[in-house]
Amino acid sequence: MRGWTNWCIFASSHGYAVPVISSREHLRQRPAEERANMKSNPAIQAAIDLTAGAAGGTACVLTGQPFDTMKVKMQTFPDLYRGLTDCCLKTYAQVGFRGFYKGTSPALIANIAENSVLFMCYGFCQQVVRKVIGLDKQAKLSDLQNAAAGSFASAFAALVLCPTELVKCRLQTMFEMETSGKITQSQNTVWSVVKSILRKDGPLGFYHGLSSTLLREVPGYFFFFGGYELSRSFFASGRSKDELGPVPLMLSGGVGGICLWLAVYPVDCIKSRIQVLSMSGKQAGFIGTFISVVKNEGITALYSGLKPTMIRAFPANGALFLAYEYSRKLMMSQLEAH
Numbered sequence: 001m002r003g004w005t006n007w008c009i010f011a012s013s014h015g016y017a018v019p020v021i022s023s024r025e026h027l028r029q030r031p032a033e034e035r036a037n038m039k040s041n042p043a044i045q046a047a048i049d050l051t052a053g054a055a056g057g058t059a060c061v062l063t064g065q066p067f068d069t070m071k072v073k074m075q076t077f078p079d080l081y082r083g084l085t086d087c088c089l090k091t092y093a094q095v096g097f098r099g100f101y102k103g104t105s106p107a108l109i110a111n112i113a114e115n116s117v118l119f120m121c122y123g124f125c126q127q128v129v130r131k132v133i134g135l136d137k138q139a140k141l142s143d144l145q146n147a148a149a150g151s152f153a154s155a156f157a158a159l160v161l162c163p164t165e166l167v168k169c170r171l172q173t174m175f176e177m178e179t180s181g182k183i184t185q186s187q188n189t190v191w192s193v194v195k196s197i198l199r200k201d202g203p204l205g206f207y208h209g210l211s212s213t214l215l216r217e218v219p220g221y222f223f224f225f226g227g228y229e230l231s232r233s234f235f236a237s238g239r240s241k242d243e244l245g246p247v248p249l250m251l252s253g254g255v256g257g258i259c260l261w262l263a264v265y266p267v268d269c270i271k272s273r274i275q276v277l278s279m280s281g282k283q284a285g286f287i288g289t290f291i292s293v294v295k296n297e298g299i300t301a302l303y304s305g306l307k308p309t310m311i312r313a314f315p316a317n318g319a320l321f322l323a324y325e326y327s328r329k330l331m332m333s334q335l336e337a338h
Helices: 023-028 032-040 042-076 084-095 097-101 104-133 143-172 174-179 190-201 203-207 210-236 246-280 286-297 299-303 306-337
Strands: 008-011 016-019
Touching (some): 042 097, 042 104, 042 143, 042 246, 084 306, 104 143, 104 306, 143 174, 143 190, 143 203, 143 246, 174 246, 190 203, 210 246, 246 286, 246 299, 246 306, 286 299
Antiparallel strands (some): 008 016
């Protein structure tokens, strides 16, 4: 029976009230094998990974949103800004400090949704990798095998990420779209952007740029988790990776972020173009947009906004993995204690 109230039974032979062990104490006295079964329960593990992923996504957005805004602006309108400093100064002059946090609400939803699904599926995909290569369920995977699991998991995350990232990117570049004459009236709230998409393109309109998102996520997260796990192995130096402190975890997260963006940044640039410019009419697909950008603006246009992305990688991804690892460790320790 649940609850912390002790139930009393009476020993008939002595006439004394003998308290039965409370449910909390009862849980603590469960056999070690039963507690181990609870820890290895797939549903419990999925819930823990999902919650820890949500904590990591929140930390990532709150830390890196201004840099993400600069990245999207520079990717979509490279001719308007000479560099990161120019973009920052113009954004502040045009819309004030709040301009750096345009799209924070959908960014939070996007990152929480993405990282919740990503880390939940990461756990499942690790089990799939173990099964494919014939390892025991509790066996440790190599850094390369973890990278493959992360890459598989990112395909599922892309399905929830694409709609929310579409709204975020449009909000971040609304001022530029209006001043360049590509739209007649800006939409300054999440709901106004959502209504516009539904009215113009229907529910499928939220998946503008899905192919680009998948092309970015699947290879990108191979490098992301690969860089992260290799860095953790380096800092662990033969010890268990679970013993690493906050600084090595944050540095490992930053390395993972750098690896991801260096590998797939041009793909992300095309994705941003498609998602933002489709606001003003039908946009060419990934190949068409890629050819158009290279032909008309040169190959360097695909790397517009790389500097704020690199700066953002360490604090944002460091905060992501720090929040994920520590919240997951906390929940696992609470489960073990009970």
